[in-house]
Amino acid sequence: MIWNVVSDSSCDLRQSDMTGGSVLFSTVPLRIHVGGREFLDDDSLYVPEMLTAMAEEKSASTTACPSPAAFAQAFEKGDKTVCFTISGNLSGCYNAAVQGRELVLEEHPEKEICIIDSRATAGAMVLLIRRAIRLMEADPMGVRYGEICDELRLYQAALRTCFTLENFDNLIKNGRMRPLVGTLLHSLGIHVIADGTPQGTIHVSGKARGEGRTYRAITELMAQSKDCTGAEVIICHCENPTGALKLKEEILRTLPVKSVEILPCRGLTSFYAMEKGLIIGY
Numbered sequence: 001m002i003w004n005v006v007s008d009s010s011c012d013l014r015q016s017d018m019t020g021g022s023v024l025f026s027t028v029p030l031r032i033h034v035g036g037r038e039f040l041d042d043d044s045l046y047v048p049e050m051l052t053a054m055a056e057e058k059s060a061s062t063t064a065c066p067s068p069a070a071f072a073q074a075f076e077k078g079d080k081t082v083c084f085t086i087s088g089n090l091s092g093c094y095n096a097a098v099q100g101r102e103l104v105l106e107e108h109p110e111k112e113i114c115i116i117d118s119r120a121t122a123g124a125m126v127l128l129i130r131r132a133i134r135l136m137e138a139d140p141m142g143v144r145y146g147e148i149c150d151e152l153r154l155y156q157a158a159l160r161t162c163f164t165l166e167n168f169d170n171l172i173k174n175g176r177m178r179p180l181v182g183t184l185l186h187s188l189g190i191h192v193i194a195d196g197t198p199q200g201t202i203h204v205s206g207k208a209r210g211e212g213r214t215y216r217a218i219t220e221l222m223a224q225s226k227d228c229t230g231a232e233v234i235i236c237h238c239e240n241p242t243g244a245l246k247l248k249e250e251i252l253r254t255l256p257v258k259s260v261e262i263l264p265c266r267g268l269t270s271f272y273a274m275e276k277g278l279i280i281g282y
Contacts, residue, residue: 004078
């Protein structure tokens with residue numbers, strides 16, 4: 001019996017980081033289109049090159065979710081699969097995964113495939129994936145498959161995501177922010193702070209000027225959103241390890257969390273966060 005965990009590439013985990021265990025793990029890459037170039041969000045993507053191309057390109061860059069066939073290929077590897085996708089309100093990955101499941105079940109009706117909309121991205125998906133693997137490793141014969149899927153859905157509902165941006169070029173090029181506003185925010189050192197809603201949409205909660213105030217505002221937002229006692233926290237950064245470390249120190253100083261881990265953003269989350277952006281899952 002083969003346990004299988006699948007995620008789209010917005011999870012910020014790389015397949016090369018998860019080898020050697022008894023549970024299969026794979027990511028299905030999204031694609032980022034910048035001008036006439038396409039960047040595949042797999043383990044070999046060099047994020048700084050993509051960000052440079054985005055900065056130099058005058059037109060808006062776009063993303064494309066994986067095909068149902070790409071998800072199906074990943075699902076076929078296991079007997080019992082759990083798949084996590086980026087919020088269905090941000091991408092078509094969830095629908096593509098559902099279609100991929102149908103493709104597999106037509107040929108292999110004995111397989112079991114559970115698809116969970118994370119209603120988030122980045123760190124929250126990391127926490128879901130790691131929880132899934134721990135539960136699967138404790139059940140090598142897969143007798144608790146249904147219970148494990150239910151537990152993961154409950155865990156997903158308890159997770160939260162927030163983020164901060166200080167580069168607004170992508171928002172401006174996509175028509176979501178006026179150029180004058182973006183230039184003013186950047187010149188004043190103002191960071192936008194936002195969080196994810198339970199429905200998987202984005203809510204702008206405020207702005208802060210300077211790093212110190214921004215990190216304090218984030219910890220206040222985290223404390224307001226849930227009881228963080230014993231929480232595991234993942235900070236995903238877009239080319240900003242220094243800022244991520246400072247935020248980690250503020251979280252550990254302020255909140256009763258269990259741990260804080262720092263990971264670099266992959267391509268899709270870098271597309272949204274842009275340079276210096278931080279995404280926090282907890």
